[in-house]
Amino acid sequence: MARRPDEEYDYLFKVVLIGDSGVGKSNLLSRFTRNEFCLESKSTIGVEFATRTVQVEGKIIKAQIWDTAGQERYRAITSAYYRGALGALLVYDVTKPTTFENVSRWLKELRDHADSNIVIMLIGNKTDLKHLRAVATEDAQGYAEKEGLSFIETSALEAINVEKAFQTILGEIYRIISKKSLSSEDPAPAGIKEGKTIAIAAADTNVKKPCCSSS
Amino acid sequence: MERRRAIDEFEPGPVPSPKALDRFGFVKQECGNSTDGLNLCRSSSEHEREERRVRKWRKMIGVGGSDWKHYVRRKPHVVKRRIRKGIPDCLRGLVWQLISGSRDLLLMNPGVYEQLVIYETSSSELDIIRDISRTFPTHVFFQQRHGPGQRSLYNVLKAYSVYDRDVGYVQGMGFLAGLLLLYMSEEDAFWLMVALLKGAIHEPMEGLYQVGLPLVQQYLSMFEQLVKEYLPKLGEHFTQEMVNPSMYASQWFITVFSYSFPFPLALRIWDVFLYEGVQIVFQVGLALLRYCHDDLVKLPFEKLIHALRNFPEDAMNPDTLLPMAFSIKVTRRLEELKQEYDNRIGSGRGQAATNNNHKLITTKISRLPVVNPLKLL
Numbered sequence: 001m002a003r004r005p006d007e008e009y010d011y012l013f014k015v016v017l018i019g020d021s022g023v024g025k026s027n028l029l030s031r032f033t034r035n036e037f038c039l040e041s042k043s044t045i046g047v048e049f050a051t052r053t054v055q056v057e058g059k060i061i062k063a064q065i066w067d068t069a070g071q072e073r074y075r076a077i078t079s080a081y082y083r084g085a086l087g088a089l090l091v092y093d094v095t096k097p098t099t100f101e102n103v104s105r106w107l108k109e110l111r112d113h114a115d116s117n118i119v120i121m122l123i124g125n126k127t128d129l130k131h132l133r134a135v136a137t138e139d140a141q142g143y144a145e146k147e148g149l150s151f152i153e154t155s156a157l158e159a160i161n162v163e164k165a166f167q168t169i170l171g172e173i174y175r176i177i178s179k180k181s182l183s184s185e186d187p188a189p190a191g192i193k194e195g196k197t198i199a200i201a202a203a204d205t206n207v208k209k210p211c212c213s214s215s
Numbered sequence: 216m217e218r219r220r221a222i223d224e225f226e227p228g229p230v231p232s233p234k235a236l237d238r239f240g241f242v243k244q245e246c247g248n249s250t251d252g253l254n255l256c257r258s259s260s261e262h263e264r265e266e267r268r269v270r271k272w273r274k275m276i277g278v279g280g281s282d283w284k285h286y287v288r289r290k291p292h293v294v295k296r297r298i299r300k301g302i303p304d305c306l307r308g309l310v311w312q313l314i315s316g317s318r319d320l321l322l323m324n325p326g327v328y329e330q331l332v333i334y335e336t337s338s339s340e341l342d343i344i345r346d347i348s349r350t351f352p353t354h355v356f357f358q359q360r361h362g363p364g365q366r367s368l369y370n371v372l373k374a375y376s377v378y379d380r381d382v383g384y385v386q387g388m389g390f391l392a393g394l395l396l397l398y399m400s401e402e403d404a405f406w407l408m409v410a411l412l413k414g415a416i417h418e419p420m421e422g423l424y425q426v427g428l429p430l431v432q433q434y435l436s437m438f439e440q441l442v443k444e445y446l447p448k449l450g451e452h453f454t455q456e457m458v459n460p461s462m463y464a465s466q467w468f469i470t471v472f473s474y475s476f477p478f479p480l481a482l483r484i485w486d487v488f489l490y491e492g493v494q495i496v497f498q499v500g501l502a503l504l505r506y507c508h509d510d511l512v513k514l515p516f517e518k519l520i521h522a523l524r525n526f527p528e529d530a531m532n533p534d535t536l537l538p539m540a541f542s543i544k545v546t547r548r549l550e551e552l553k554q555e556y557d558n559r560i561g562s563g564r565g566q567a568a569t570n571n572n573h574k575l576i577t578t579k580i581s582r583l584p585v586v587n588p589l590k591l592l
Contacts (some may be wrong), residue, residue, distance in 0.1 A: 021386065022345045040352035043386045045474055046465030049520050064517070071342070071386045076428045077461055 009053055009062040013173050015166075016081055016114075018106055019091035020099040021070030024125040027156040028091065029067045032166050037157055044069045046077055054167060056174045063170055075109065082114035086177075087121070087169045092140075094124040094153065095132040100140065107147060119176065121150045121169045128155040228360025239478045240397070242353045269303045276310065283313045295490065299541060301533070302486045308398035314490045316415035317407035328402040331374035339376040339384035343369055350389035357393060367401045368393055374405050375412075382412065385424040387469040394473045394485065417492035423469055433560075434468045435460040437552040438497060441545065445501055449512055456516045463523035467500055468493075475524075476531060483533040494545060502540035506530045 017025040026044050030036045033050040048067040053060060066085070068078035082088070090106050092099040103122065110118060122144045124135060137153060144151035150168060154161040235243040275294070276283045287294050302310045312318040337343075347365050351357045356364035371392045376384040391411070395404035412421040422430025438460045443450035453459070466474040471488055473481045487495045503526055504511065514522055530536065 021342070022349075041349060042352060042474070043346045043349040043389075045387050045469055047462065049462065049517075049524075051517055069386060073385050073424070073426060073428065076426075077431065077465060080461065 008060065010059040011174065011177065012062045012064060013087060013170060014064045014066070014085045015087040015089065015169065015173075016085045017065060017067045017089050017091065018078075018082075018109070019070060019089075019123075020093070020096075020102050020106075023070065023091045023093040023096070023099050024156050025067050025070065025089075025091050028089070028123070028125060028154065028162055028165075029065055031156045031159055031162045033065070035159070037159070046074065047081055052166075054170060056167065056171050059174065061170050061174060063166065079109065079113040082110060082118075085114055085118055086173045087119045088114065089121050089123055089165065089169060090149070091123045091125050092135065093126050094135045094140075095126055095129050097134050100124075100135045103143070117176070119150075119169060119172045120147075121152065121165065121172075122147075123165055124151075124153040125156060127153045127160065128158045227362050230359050230362070234355075236355055237478075239482075240355045241351075241478060242355065242358075265303070269305065272297070272303050272306050272310075276306065276313065280309055280313050280318065298486050298490045299537065301483050304482075307482070307486070308403070311395070311398060311485070311489055312403055312407060314416075315407050315410045317403065317410040320410055320415065321403060321406040324406070328374055328405050331377045331405075332370045332401075335374075335377040337373050337376040337380075337383070340373060343372045343376065343384050343389075346386060346389050351393045354393070354397070356397060364396070367396055367404075370401050371396065371405050371408065375408050378405075378409065379412065379421065381426075382421055382424045387466070387474070388424060390470040390473040394481065411489075420493070431465060431468055433553070433556050434493070434496075435464060436556055437549065438464055438500060440552055441497060441501060441548065442504060444548070445543065445545075446504055446508060449504060449508055452512045452519075456519055458516065458519055458523070462520055464500060468496055471496060472499065477528075480531050480533045480536065483537055487537070494549060495540065497545050497549060498540035498543050499536065501543050501545070502536050503530060505543070506536065506539065 017029055019025055021043065026041055026048060027037050029048070029050055030038060033052045044067060046069055049065070050067070051062060051064050053062045055061070066081045068074070068081060088110055090103060090110075092103055094100075107120070110120065122140060124137070124140050127133070140153075141151055150172065152161055152165045152168065154165055156162055237243050274282075275286050275297070277286075298310075298314070312321075347369055348357075348360065350368060354364070356362075357368060359365065368389060372384055372389060375388070375392075376382070388408075392404055392408060395407050399407070410416065411419075412424070413419055414421075420430070422428075422433070439450075439453075442453065442460075471481075472484045476484075484495060484499055507522065507526060507530055511519060511522060
């Protein structure tokens, strides 16, 4: 398939946005892909989708991001989207402790449905609501270290750390992918450059769980 | 601190400042000459035609709906034709209650709604509150924090989550309730939700919201098959690009087009949906794809998904889209596909759910409250 120059990229990474309802997943996505924040946003029904192309270590990376409805009942539909995802942004709301407590349930959800070596980043969103903060940064940081996740706090409203969050996870995915293609003697697997979904994670299921973030 | 917040939560927010609204009460998007301008310059002959139409409708339904059942029995084809042309907006609320069977439920269950709202508690209350301001956020009725619109939306959803604790509250139901509340009282809207989800007239919708979303899965699977059969070239293109209906059509079924489609179109679809059933959702979906067919078949994955979530304005004109939808005959094929789906899902929970549905379909409205007994009665 011929692609126009503006669509050229070296890698295409599929990433999912998950976490409880109302934590700000859709606004993180719109902030990253369109630099927009919508105060009057509707709750997400099913899945939404957006892309953005960024540079990571000199490579052009296209992020294909699936935003999912947060309510538990919707997992019947949304969990199908974990398959083939190379990264997951697991979002909670720093003003709502239950959304942080539920993070472990989301991790289990990923273990059950996603590829075993998916890169996971924990995101505490809504740091702009300083007077309402109810989850301490250190608690989340500690939890993330224990679980081997990378961690960042963001404000989609004030556009703080959103760019950095996405850049970080895409960078981590890139380093794992490029390491793999070196060790497997193949040049970059063809599927990555052209395909719609990335099969590389699924293809290497017998590789031991990489600890990409705790090092 | 906690206490102050708790009080704040229940005080109505400021009344939203007056902004330009369209004729349905939605805040206008910044795009100058929309169809509303055209409406203002409607010719007087058009106006007269509209008045004649309302008179015809008034005669058909009688005072407060007294002649409705009689008329439907005598001339069902006339009713169907008139509904397909659109129910006059001033009579919509009443007619929706008549054609959905909700009016009968209301009359048979006096006081029940009040009981549900005032005396029962629901485990879904926090979930409902979280979504209240995220339901039709651009409509003037629902904009004021804790204002009348948000309160009635909360009440209806809470009442339903108590009425059917298996379903409880699921995101998407708010758009159903919100749409209804623009045309009727809380209590009327509640019973219309009951009529739809429990299947007073048509197939029950509750499977769209039950654990596992079984009916969503079924409808999406059937829709995918219909696309392959009715629009084979596009169906093939979808297969190649690995696009499936869960990527664009879940909300069509879960909210019956009320989530993101232009309001005038959603209303016209709801007119037909309440009278003819879910078939119209499949037909409108196919008509949208057919209308945009030649563009869609050329698009690669990402642009395709984008196009399927952002149909052009001309595609969503009810007066062209609906006739196209009606011309796509799907009734028999839908029955067959449903049968095939049931067989494929086979034993286990899927089958149990379907059997249950059949029972509810044959259950007439008069027995509905018995099917779902209210302990508090």
